[in-house]
Amino acid sequence: RVRFLGVDIAGASAMPAHELATAHAARLARFGFNSVRMHHLEAPWDKDRVIIDYSTGTSRTLSTDRLDKLQFFVAQLADHGIRTDLNLLVSREFQAADGLGPEITQLDWKSQHVLGLFNDTALALHKEYATEILTAPNPYRGGVPLGMDPAVSFIEVMKASFKTAIDLA
Numbered sequence: 001r002v003r004f005l006g007v008d009i010a011g012a013s014a015m016p017a018h019e020l021a022t023a024h025a026a027r028l029a030r031f032g033f034n035s036v037r038m039h040h041l042e043a044p045w046d047k048d049r050v051i052i053d054y055s056t057g058t059s060r061t062l063s064t065d066r067l068d069k070l071q072f073f074v075a076q077l078a079d080h081g082i083r084t085d086l087n088l089l090v091s092r093e094f095q096a097a098d099g100l101g102p103e104i105t106q107l108d109w110k111s112q113h114v115l116g117l118f119n120d121t122a123l124a125l126h127k128e129y130a131t132e133i134l135t136a137p138n139p140y141r142g143g144v145p146l147g148m149d150p151a152v153s154f155i156e157v158m159k160a161s162f163k164t165a166i167d168l169a
Contacts, residue, residue, distance in 0.1 A: 006035030
């Protein structure tokens with residue numbers, strides 16, 4: 001039996017500078033937390049500080065610097081006995097250059113993220129994004145990618161609102 005006591009860390013806060021990651025992990029452990037949910041990693045309201053490098057004009061490029069920060073934070077959490085829950089594909093904002101047509105920009109990010117339920121191109125983009133995050137070797141965990149790391153106890157593949165999906169259909 002396992003009992004998790006966790007917190008939710010959203011947006012750019014899931015990718016702190018290395019010195020802050022070390023301090024945050026130690027503090028969370030002192031308070032008795034053993035799980036952290038990384039949420040809204042791709043938050044469009046903070047485009048300059050999240051894991052997707054929106055400055056490329058697409059939502060298909062990860063920021064190598066911010067991925068590094070996420071990987072370091074996961075390693076620091078693991079070193080303090082804290083498991084990670086990676087919540088992927090929550091608030092990604094597709095761009096016109098992503099291959100979904102210019103009409104994609106007419107939908108808000110909340111409506112966009114459910115497209116993978118019934119659009120093959122959107123589903124392929126979701127898979128590409130998840131694969132990039134989950135298979136990149138983590139240098140701070142002996143090269144083990146996040147998708148294979150025992151410190152990553154949960155991976156939420158796609159958070160979708162079925163009400164929104166029904167409204168769009």
